Amino acid sequence: MIRIQGLTVKYDDLVAVRSVDLHVPAGTVFGLVGPNGAGKTSMMRAIAGLLVPAEGHCTVAGVDVQEDPVAVHRMIGYMPDFFGVYDHLLVWEYLEFFGELYGMSGSSLRRRIEEVLEITDLQIKTDSEIGGLSRGMKQRLCLARAMVHEPQVLLLDEPASGVDPRGRYEIRRLIDRLGEIGKTVLVSSHILPELSDICDMIGIMEKGNLVAHGSMDDIAAELGAYRILTIHILDSKAETVPGVLAGFEHLHDIEVAGDTVHATLTDDPEALAELLQRLINAGIRIGGIQEQRAELEDLFLQLTRGELA
Numbered sequence: 001m002i003r004i005q006g007l008t009v010k011y012d013d014l015v016a017v018r019s020v021d022l023h024v025p026a027g028t029v030f031g032l033v034g035p036n037g038a039g040k041t042s043m044m045r046a047i048a049g050l051l052v053p054a055e056g057h058c059t060v061a062g063v064d065v066q067e068d069p070v071a072v073h074r075m076i077g078y079m080p081d082f083f084g085v086y087d088h089l090l091v092w093e094y095l096e097f098f099g100e101l102y103g104m105s106g107s108s109l110r111r112r113i114e115e116v117l118e119i120t121d122l123q124i125k126t127d128s129e130i131g132g133l134s135r136g137m138k139q140r141l142c143l144a145r146a147m148v149h150e151p152q153v154l155l156l157d158e159p160a161s162g163v164d165p166r167g168r169y170e171i172r173r174l175i176d177r178l179g180e181i182g183k184t185v186l187v188s189s190h191i192l193p194e195l196s197d198i199c200d201m202i203g204i205m206e207k208g209n210l211v212a213h214g215s216m217d218d219i220a221a222e223l224g225a226y227r228i229l230t231i232h233i234l235d236s237k238a239e240t241v242p243g244v245l246a247g248f249e250h251l252h253d254i255e256v257a258g259d260t261v262h263a264t265l266t267d268d269p270e271a272l273a274e275l276l277q278r279l280i281n282a283g284i285r286i287g288g289i290q291e292q293r294a295e296l297e298d299l300f301l302q303l304t305r306g307e308l309a
Ligand SMILES: Nc1ncnc2c1ncn2[C@@H]1O[C@H](COP(=O)(O)OP(=O)(O)OP(=O)(O)O)[C@@H](O)[C@H]1O
Pocket: 011, 014, 015, 016, 034, 035, 036, 037, 038, 039, 040, 041, 042, 043, 081, 190
């Protein structure tokens, strides 16, 4: 649905996005994660046709953004990271204004406005002035605006910034629901765990480069993630386990404590299957297994450490 080829965005000499290739299939919720200045907003603005790339191009549903920006604008809902406020406009006037810009009118527009206000939980503010909304409410209004013309593709630039925990949860749930009804969503955040639950795919950006992308499992593997297993061994045979597992390539570390073995393993289902197979083949009986995954946020911080400096 979104295809980016060799995209480079420059501001004078500064390269904000460097030769990025990316494909977001229809119906995918794709999370773009990276520290400040990584190039997330620049990439989204290029997809939305709001800036002219130095090189490369973007297509949405096969339509080139540079060649036919109007057609692309109809298909996408863009929620910018900053909200240009029209302080004295009322909430419903604001949504009506944007709906009309997209050629909507009359009762169908009114119905749609009610829907998006309900989805974003803003009904009680329908007749309030925008200037009097809290930051989180403005953020939700902005999301309502991005959805008013029922676009197939949503570009959400930090939709949860400045929103309280309850509101963040609601926004995550909303994005999840958008994915369920088949929308294609590209959403950015600084925080990996915030996206990992709701996204089908994740891309990690730093300094204009897309350094890793794929499913959460792919990313974990690419970041060198590991899992720590605590295995309870029966028949007092724990001492024999390190010998049995000697030379096993996916094993990073092993420690025996009484009847328990702590093994650090590559985060790959194949690795776990193979480990269990080896133990069973050696006649070792397993009483129980607990596992702990390396915190992805730690790995993400490692990957992007010091990039701000
Ligand atoms: N209008 C602009 N003029 C000049 N430089 C810009 C402009 N917009 C962005 N940049 C620069 O491009 C780089 C990428 O910025 P961008 O806003 O795309 O990053 P980001 O990942 O969205 O960051 P943040 O998490 O802070 O929103 C930064 O170095 C930034 O200073």
